[in-house]
Amino acid sequence: MGDFDITEDDLTTKEVTALARQRLTYEDVFDARGMRTKAWRRRIKGTDKAVALTDDECTGVEKHRLKTRSAHCFQCKTIYFGFQKQFRNPGWVYIAGSRSLKLIKLGNSIDFDRRADQLRKQRWGGVSDWKRLYAIEVRTRGHVETRAKNLLLTSLSFQE
């Protein structure tokens, strides 16, 4: 156990469920209780923790304590504004490849051509040679992406 680890008892059932939805567990949580935001945001960078358990409650109705590494509410932001929205909405599921990294990326986007440009411009993974290998228009892009990733996970070791 490191200094900033927590146990499952530190979390509410709702928090455990919210983490599980993103395939995370209490082991992915950094104990930021009693720390100022500035301090834990600096400390969490040196760890592989995805989420921080804080004393600060979010401004939402449910007053969540879990924060993303960038100090946004994990339960409001990640699930409602990001994940669930793209989960249900139509768009594209794509496979992009980088020859220099010998890597493929499976993802989803509203508009595939723009996303391919973004991967190049943002030098995703440190390179700018991303090319579209495959793209298909679907009704629920997040759902199809998740199913495709789960299928890959069962057949080979897969890194996000």
Ligand SMILES: [Zn+2]
């Ligand atoms: Zn919240």
